[in-house]
Amino acid sequence: AQKVTQAQTEISVVEKEDVTLDCVYETRDTTYYLFWYKQPPSGELVFLIRRNSFDEQNEISGRYSWNFQKSTSSFNFTITASQVVDSAVYFCALAMNFNKFYFGSGTKLNVKP
Amino acid sequence: GAVVSQHPSRVICKSGTSVKIECRSLDFQATTMFWYRQFPKKSLMLMATSNEGSKATYEQGVEKDKFLINHASLTLSTLTVTSAHPEDSSFYICSGARDGSSGNTIYFGEGSWLTVV
Helix, strand or coil: CCEEECCCCEEEEECCCCEEECCEEECCCCCCEEEEEEECCCCCCEEEEEEECCCCCCEEECCEEEEEEHHHCEEEEEECCCCHHHCEEEEEEEECCCCCEEECCCEEEEEEC | CCCEEEECCEEEECCCCCEEEEEEECCCCCCEEEEEEECCCCCEEEEEEEECCCCCEECCCCCCCCEEEEEEECCEEEEEECCCCHHHCEEEEEEEEECCCCCCEEEECCCEEEEEC
């Protein structure tokens, strides 16, 4: 069975602090995809990153970085120098065949000025 | 711009009535679309897989007679909540897969907020 766990329900930081959102996944498949989405209060899902199971390279995009470690089945997301606009709910998701998604429970990030 | 569009974005309906939500792929054909439901402050849960030209596949625990899914064309899937009740109030979001030379890309719609009063 597929499962995604985001143990952090809610995190509060002060602007400019770094913050890491944890994601642990479970699957027996060898080919899979991992995603991070941002969900602002309006509800839409904003795509942040996609990783396939064969690519363990970490990635940096501006203030965002992702650490994928198959050995620990983790795909953590770090925001450097957080800003108030980063406040949202962040979802980690797992997909087998690029269609059906399994979402984690989400982490609500509050960035205070 | 959005490549998967949902309509309406917000709808309020009376208890006992039915409401239809549309999910359109704007510039690609999607033989398969997916419907998710999100309760307030909760995660997104897959409800069903919508297959063009055939019956939808529902996840365990989802009432197929209550949540009617029709995938009439390669660019349109509809979700109809029949005899809606307040507990059906939720955020509904669809997705479609777009084939590409470098692999598939999933696009999510903007979501639809349903409030049943």
